[in-house]
Amino acid sequence: MSPRHATAIHYRLASPDDALAIGRLARRVTRRWILPEQPASAAAALLYGMSARVIRKKILAGQRFHLAWQEDGRLAGVAAMRDDCHLFQFFVSTRMHGRGIARQLWRRAMRDAVRRAGTRRFTLNASAMAVPVYRCFGFVDSGLPTVSQSGLVTQPMQLERH
Numbered sequence: 001m002s003p004r005h006a007t008a009i010h011y012r013l014a015s016p017d018d019a020l021a022i023g024r025l026a027r028r029v030t031r032r033w034i035l036p037e038q039p040a041s042a043a044a045a046l047l048y049g050m051s052a053r054v055i056r057k058k059i060l061a062g063q064r065f066h067l068a069w070q071e072d073g074r075l076a077g078v079a080a081m082r083d084d085c086h087l088f089q090f091f092v093s094t095r096m097h098g099r100g101i102a103r104q105l106w107r108r109a110m111r112d113a114v115r116r117a118g119t120r121r122f123t124l125n126a127s128a129m130a131v132p133v134y135r136c137f138g139f140v141d142s143g144l145p146t147v148s149q150s151g152l153v154t155q156p157m158q159l160e161r162h
């Protein structure tokens, strides 16, 4: 069996009790892949949104966190959707990259939003690293790169379902 398929992955929606594991994964992957390409000023606000407390509140408020779990109980990935149309967190554990986990998470998050709200247009603000991945999913640039108040640079993208 190739390493790509060696680990079975289970997918499910998050409950508030998952907030700690989600926050740990999100902050770890963000430090490794996103912060090095951003100005230092962007780190605090970005990481704050990934604290367990904030994530727990978001889950309780009805935002949809789709999770990918390894067989041994470790969290492998998360895709979080706001208002059934805006993907605002998307992380896969570094050692699990390139195995199709993001593709599966996106498929589940999109189907869930379409089922719940009939969503036709999805939006997100992409890190530089993730832009080619989102293009594989059918997203296109929806404007020039934007800079947040804290200095975070992202590429706005959208996907229209026809």
Ligand SMILES: CC(C)(COP(=O)(O)OP(=O)(O)OC[C@H]1O[C@@H](n2cnc3c(N)ncnc32)[C@H](O)[C@@H]1OP(=O)(O)O)[C@@H](O)C(=O)NCCC(=O)NCCS
Pocket (backbone or CB within 6 Å): 029, 030, 033, 034, 089, 090, 091, 092, 093, 096, 097, 098, 099, 100, 101, 102, 103, 104, 125, 126, 127, 129, 130, 132, 133, 134, 136
């Ligand atoms: C972006 C990220 C979630 C992708 O996770 P992943 O599980 O490795 O992605 P997958 O293996 O499911 O690949 C998804 C698709 O993107 C393609 N892809 C992956 N990396 C790519 C790259 N560097 N360049 C081009 N295409 C790429 C794959 O071929 C696949 O396409 P396919 O389904 O048509 O075959 C992961 O790299 C990550 O966590 N990055 C750091 C955090 C980050 O930047 N998150 C986005 C915040 S906006």
